[in-house]
Amino acid sequence: MAARSYDDALIARDLYRFFRAGEEETLALRGVSLRVARGETVAVVGPSGAGKSTLLSCLAGLDEPSGGEVHVDGVRISHRPETERARLRARHIGVLLQTRNLLPHLSVRDNVRLAQGAVRGRPAAAAEVLLDQVGLGERRHALPRQLSGGETARAGLAVALANSPAVLLADEPTGELDGGTERLVLRMLRDRAEDGCAVLLVTHSPEAVLIADRVIRLDDGQATETGGTGARTAGPDVREVRHGSG
């Protein structure tokens, strides 16, 4: 990966997200700021309804915050038309959602190739190489419905990594996996961070929290940094957003 002049691949500044459904108004995010450096793994924890999925959607540019900004890989992704957000997401972000990111009528390999086709130029790694890395080389011609739960999780990860993203965002990536597959997926996330990716995962899993350098707790739309669990050396300080570029 080329050298970069900035360390924080993901910066969110003062995010608000307001929902209105009929008479009902919900402030799902109330001024959330965070940053994730290259090579860092951050876990986001918190009770159901705290705003975790809303936060992840805003970070991924799948949703627009009502206020605040998101910068990814030095580029602002928030407050742009949806097509532009999709283009930036394809290039800079890998997304693993609870609803899996596989198209049912395409083979595993063609799912990866489809993701790669969304970005101009040659992919950094061939689909076959990526599938070998997640242990699915032999299953590349399988359709999603022919995969086991663990294989589906790994295929989803291969799609998320299709374009060597600077930022990897995952919503409960190990939620329905058995212990062995969970460890495998977590190790793969950790490996990506070691390769310089900024990894942010929403999770309830104690195992997943253990691989994180830092833990951010969301409660009722507000974030507090609770400090790392010692996976690596990152300190427990809450780092301020100093600037935003792009």
Ligand SMILES: Nc1ncnc2c1ncn2[C@@H]1O[C@H](COP(=O)(O)OP(=O)(O)O)[C@@H](O)[C@H]1O
């Ligand atoms: N599209 C939406 N329309 C209305 N309210 C929503 C929508 N998405 C989320 N919410 C509300 O925002 C709050 C946070 O939801 P969510 O981000 O899904 O929480 P979590 O992922 O932490 O369980 C909840 O009160 C939820 O009902």
Ligand SMILES: [Mg+2]
């Ligand atoms: Mg959620």
